[in-house]
Amino acid sequence: MSRLPLTTNHWGTYRVRTENGRAVGMEGFEHDPDPSPIGPGILDVQDGPTRITAPMVRQSWLEGGPGTATERRGVDPFVALSWEELEPLLATELKRVIETHGNNAIYAGSYGWASAGRFHHAPSQLKRFLNTIGGFTSSVFTYSFAAAEAMIPHVLGSFREFLNTTTSWDSIAGNTDLFVAFGGVPVKNGQIDSGGVGVHVQRSGLEKAKAAGTEFVNISPLRSDMLDEMGAEWLAARPNTDTAVLLGIAHTLLNENLHDRAFLDRYCEGFEPFRAYVTGATDGVAKDAEWAAEIAALDAQTIRDLARRMASGRTMISVAWSLTRQDHGEQAFWAAIAVAAMLGQIGLPGGGFGFGYSASNSIGGHYSQMPGGSLPQGEKGVADYIPVARISDLLLNPGQEFDFDGQRMTYPDIRLVWWAGGNPFHHHQDIGRMLRAWRRPETIVVNEWCWNAMAKHADIVLPCTTHLERSDISFSQRDPYIIAMEKVSEAPGLARDDHATFRGLARSLGVEEAFTEGREPEDWIRWIYDVTRQRVAEQGREMPGLDELRETGWHLNPPPDEPVVMMSAFRADPVANALKTPSGKIEIFCQTVADFGYDDCPGHPVWRAPIEWLGAVGRYPLHLISNQPTHKLHSQLDHGSVSRGGKRKGREPAILHPDDAAARGIAEGDIVRVFNDRGACLCTATLSDVIRPGVMQVSTGAWYDPAVPGDPDALCKHGNPNVLTPDRGTSRLGQGPTAHSCLVDVERFEGVPPAVTAFDPPEIIHRG
Ligand SMILES: Nc1nc2c(c(=O)[nH]1)N[C@H]1C(S)=C(S)[C@@H](COP(=O)(O)OP(=O)(O)OC[C@H]3O[C@@H](n4cnc5c(=O)[nH]c(N)nc54)[C@H](O)[C@@H]3O)O[C@H]1N2
Numbered sequence: 007m008s009r010l011p012l013t014t015n016h017w018g019t020y021r022v023r024t025e026n027g028r029a030v031g032m033e034g035f036e037h038d039p040d041p042s043p044i045g046p047g048i049l050d051v052q053d054g055p056t057r058i059t060a061p062m063v064r065q066s067w068l069e070g071g072p073g074t075a076t077e078r079r080g081v082d083p084f085v086a087l088s089w090e091e092l093e094p095l096l097a098t099e100l101k102r103v104i105e106t107h108g109n110n111a112i113y114a115g116s117y118g119w120a121s122a123g124r125f126h127h128a129p130s131q132l133k134r135f136l137n138t139i140g141g142f143t144s145s146v147f148t149y150s151f152a153a154a155e156a157m158i159p160h161v162l163g164s165f166r167e168f169l170n171t172t173t174s175w176d177s178i179a180g181n182t183d184l185f186v187a188f189g190g191v192p193v194k195n196g197q198i199d200s201g202g203v204g205v206h207v208q209r210s211g212l213e214k215a216k217a218a219g220t221e222f223v224n225i226s227p228l229r230s231d232m233l234d235e236m237g238a239e240w241l242a243a244r245p246n247t248d249t250a251v252l253l254g255i256a257h258t259l260l261n262e263n264l265h266d267r268a269f270l271d272r273y274c275e276g277f278e279p280f281r282a283y284v285t286g287a288t289d290g291v292a293k294d295a296e297w298a299a300e301i302a303a304l305d306a307q308t309i310r311d312l313a314r315r316m317a318s319g320r321t322m323i324s325v326a327w328s329l330t331r332q333d334h335g336e337q338a339f340w341a342a343i344a345v346a347a348m349l350g351q352i353g354l355p356g357g358g359f360g361f362g363y364s365a366s367n368s369i370g371g372h373y374s375q376m377p378g379g380s381l382p383q384g385e386k387g388v389a390d391y392i393p394v395a396r397i398s399d400l401l402l403n404p405g406q407e408f409d410f411d412g413q414r415m416t417y418p419d420i421r422l423v424w425w426a427g428g429n430p431f432h433h434h435q436d437i438g439r440m441l442r443a444w445r446r447p448e449t450i451v452v453n454e455w456c457w458n459a460m461a462k463h464a465d466i467v468l469p470c471t472t473h474l475e476r477s478d479i480s481f482s483q484r485d486p487y488i489i490a491m492e493k494v495s496e497a498p499g500l501a502r503d504d505h506a507t508f509r510g511l512a513r514s515l516g517v518e519e520a521f522t523e524g525r526e527p528e529d530w531i532r533w534i535y536d537v538t539r540q541r542v543a544e545q546g547r548e549m550p551g552l553d554e555l556r557e558t559g560w561h562l563n564p565p566p567d568e569p570v571v572m573m574s575a576f577r578a579d580p581v582a583n584a585l586k587t588p589s590g591k592i593e594i595f596c597q598t599v600a601d602f603g604y605d606d607c608p609g610h611p612v613w614r615a616p617i618e619w620l621g622a623v624g625r626y627p628l629h630l631i632s633n634q635p636t637h638k639l640h641s642q643l644d645h646g647s648v649s650r651g652g653k654r655k656g657r658e659p660a661i662l663h664p665d666d667a668a669a670r671g672i673a674e675g676d677i678v679r680v681f682n683d684r685g686a687c688l689c690t691a692t693l694s695d696v697i698r699p700g701v702m703q704v705s706t707g708a709w710y711d712p713a714v715p716g717d718p719d720a721l722c723k724h725g726n727p728n729v730l731t732p733d734r735g736t737s738r739l740g741q742g743p744t745a746h747s748c749l750v751d752v753e754r755f756e757g758v759p760p761a762v763t764a765f766d767p768p769e770i771i772h773r774g
């Protein structure tokens with residue numbers, strides 16, 4: 007066996023080759039049949055001009071103090087400081103904000119994927135530090151599926167529990183006749199899993215099912231959301247109309263008496279109000295196949311046939327997480343659960359529903375859940391929080407009230423923003439609006455290792471290490487592998503671990519002991535590992551000691567003997583294993599939600615036209631899908647060779663149907679301007695019939711690159727689609743992000759396109 011050191015990140019585990027203390031090569035972990043090419047993308051950017059090697063302070067902030075010329079964020083040069091200079095400066099600012107405005111004036115929701123490795127998890131380090139000095143305003147939920155995180159607990163009693171017990175591929179193979187995938191089974195996304203990946207299972211899961219005779223239907227604007235080898239039927243419905251299609255299926259099942267009444271009676275609450283809505287008894291509109299076909303621009307007969315096929319054998323319904331990241335993103339998941347309940351196969355091998363097969367490597371994987379330990383974040387000192395995607399609203403509207411999942415809440419007045427391990431210039435919608443909001447706080451602090459747009463738009467930048475430069479242990483709740491990550495190289499310049507940064511600041515503030523509890527990093531790693539090992543032991547399984555783990559580098563947590571079947575226990579005994587809903591059953595109608603009185607999210611699944619979609623009459627004719635990128639994770643390693651290899655002419659490719667391109671005089675490889683009222687970006691046109699006409703695709707992740715730095719209305723030269731996407735909550739219930747409800751137009755860019763400068767560092771002043 008190879009003895010090269012192991013490292014892990016969200017995209018996989020690799021053996022690392024080093025020369026002269028620098029990583030020079032990475033090979034997929036020997037047990038991984040399908041390693042992701044993303045990992046080695048770090049090799050050429052671990053050092054060089056994009057690497058941040060000293061603490062940096064924006065010049066105007068340094069000279070004029072907090073709040074100075076905030077419109078010059080992203081414009082001003084930075085002044086490089088030593089840690090000895092930086093620490094007292096930042097400690098003083100923290101004291102000022104806390105004493106003058108209170109701890110809730112600090113926003114440190116700090117959403118983002120950071121790196122794998124349990125101890126060096128940047129957001130946890132930040133939150134633990136801030137909790138030792140009184141706390142901060144935080145955030146709840148994710149960008150991934152916030153609408154479901156709010157909605158599904160009302161329907162099933164929990165969302166995470168069922169995400170983590172998705173019926174596995176080995177239950178599908180041999181049992182599932184028909185796999186109906188809303189949003190496809192995007193293997194590109196299965197490269198990733200939060201917290202680390204041991205071996206990749208999505209491709210083999212699909213292949214096993216196919217070999218065992220499962221047939222696939224891909225309902226998606228992109229044919230490429232399913233591997234060609236699956237031979238799937240492709241139904242290119244209009245984006246954001248999945249709920250209507252599901253309602254049309256429900257209508258057919260009812261009309262043709264194909265639904266399982268016994269299942270609905272025994273396991274579900276409130277089918278009647280839903281039935282009345284589907285038949286049109288409540289609003290005079292039958293949600294029949296014709297009605298759905300009109301909305302989705304499919305054939306009514308296709309929808310009817312699909313419903314019949316679904317009822318004639320064992321059917322799995324998969325709903326991609328992307329279906330939540332759209333206006334009314336609560337509805338498609340709820341409607342899919344209702345249809346699966348009507349089919350009566352929930353809890354049977356290969357039947358029922360699943361949330362997003364291959365949205366990440368674990369969905370459909372075969373593993374025992376890891377009750378993993380983590381760095382304790384300390385006692386919360388501040389009660390205020392926001393639903394994570396409301397960041398711009400928070401900064402723009404202090405004191406304003408808003409609704410969230412049955413509560414009436416108020417935005418606090420934020421003076422200092424701190425991000426460690428996430429990138430709002432990647433993840434947030436309507437970057438122009440966010441840039442206006444970004445001018446409001448007096449101080450913005452960022453921990454980063456590379457000069458991305460977030461670092462360039464900060465006041466204070468604290469340089470951190472990468473996962474190659476520290477040892478740690480990594481495991482995910484949803485992956486069977488535990489990896490001992492080895493430090494393979496030294497961090498350049500003054501870059502240091504986030505933990506060391508917070509420890510230094512804690513020292514300046516006189517709270518070092520409270521922050522470290524007297525533990526060195528190695529002691530913490532051991533502590534986290536031992537907590538995990540103990541919890542695993544309580545489940546009757548064994549893990550090696552840490553020293554032994556470090557000898558071999560990895561440990562496989564034994565998976566369960568039988569394939570996982572979601573809700574099999576509930577099906578076997580719905581009383582003893584009642585769901586954690588008020589009725590103990592699946593709530594197809596939910597009184598709690600109905601009582602909230604939200605017109606945008608009533609008591610059962612409904613079709614509500616999204617604010618932007620192809621059925622809307624307006625100026626912008628194309629639906630933009632800004633889905634997850636194939637060659638990277640979000641914005642991470644966009645500057646590295648692997649991601650750059652996926653660009654064309656240095657810009658993000660935009661996939662266009664040849665008919666849409668021809669209508670606009672756009673040819674293959676042209677530089678195009680994609681635009682709407684919110685903004686514009688330049689991309690390179692890629693013509694393909696993998697996409698439904700009327701839809702355009704630009705992956706997320708290209709580093710934001712304004713043609714006029716600091717200008718919220720600037721063109722993005724590089725192709726970040728979030729200059730175009732709307733910043734609006736899914737509903738008053740979920741308040742999730744709605745990136746996938748976005749209309750645009752596109753034109754050929756005439757003249758000489760401006761050079762891409764996304765990967766150029768800012769101007770840096772070295773004093774003395
Ligand atoms: N248009 C559109 N927008 C989207 C989406 C979409 O589908 N369409 N998807 C959304 C989704 S699902 C998500 S989850 C978000 C993801 O959004 P984010 O998770 O915010 O994106 P990342 O690029 O992963 O940001 C992680 C950051 O952490 C930094 N980092 C890595 N390691 C370390 C470390 O050790 N210490 C510190 N301090 N920093 C570190 C990286 O350099 C990077 O800048 O994006 C959302 N945005």
Ligand SMILES: Nc1nc2c(c(=O)[nH]1)N[C@H]1C(S)=C(S)[C@@H](COP(=O)(O)OP(=O)(O)OC[C@H]3O[C@@H](n4cnc5c(=O)[nH]c(N)nc54)[C@H](O)[C@@H]3O)O[C@H]1N2
Nearest residue numbers: 150189195198225228245246327328365633634638639640
């Ligand atoms: N390589 C890679 N993998 C990743 C990530 C990454 O950045 N890179 N990010 C990870 C993260 S944080 C997350 S949350 C998951 C997200 O996983 P998903 O939410 O599944 O990711 P997307 O790629 O946005 O969407 C999947 C597909 O849904 C389709 N789609 C979009 N809108 C609609 C619609 O309205 N109806 C239908 N039927 N289909 C639609 C798109 O064609 C898209 O390709 O991916 C994870 N995996």
Ligand SMILES: [Mo]
Nearest residue numbers: 148149150151
């Ligand atoms: Mo996500």
